[in-house]
Amino acid sequence: MSATQITYDNAFYEKQMQGSYTSAQEILGYLNTLLPQPHSVIDVGCGVGTWLRVWQESYADISIYGIDGNNVDSHLYQIPLQSYQQVDLTQNAHTLIKNLSYKALNGGGG
Incomplete structure (x- = not known):
């Protein structure tokens, strides 16, 4: 890892x-x-999911969904885990969207 890369680990999010x-x-x-x-x-x-948490606090009936490439302890997530999907954010956008969880996008979150 080069000196300019940031590690998005538990310590970073905490x-x-x-x-x-x-x-x-x-x-x-x-x-x-x-x-x-x-x-x-x-x-x-x-x-x-910190920003999604604030959306949810503002509108209780809002459906939220977050995607990211991180892999941290589940206790750090600020949103329900069913509202989150870990993905490879380096892949082509069309591929990424195609691989998103259908269930999460159509009823998950909130």
Whole structure:
């Protein structure tokens, strides 16, 4: 691993989780004044789902879905695990979308 690569491991998420949560509250609080209430949100590169957690706290009936390439302890996830799918984010977008869990996209999350 080169010196410029970041390891997205448990320690990384533990260190940045509160800052990410605070940022999501601030930004989504502002977005919620500009946009109509969403019915669903998908977050590509969601990390452990911190921003999706804030969406869910804002709208209890929203359907959320997060995808990321990380592999961290399940206790770190901020969203229900059925709302998350680990994928290889380096693959072609068409392939990635084709391989997403149909069940999760059509009823998971929330």
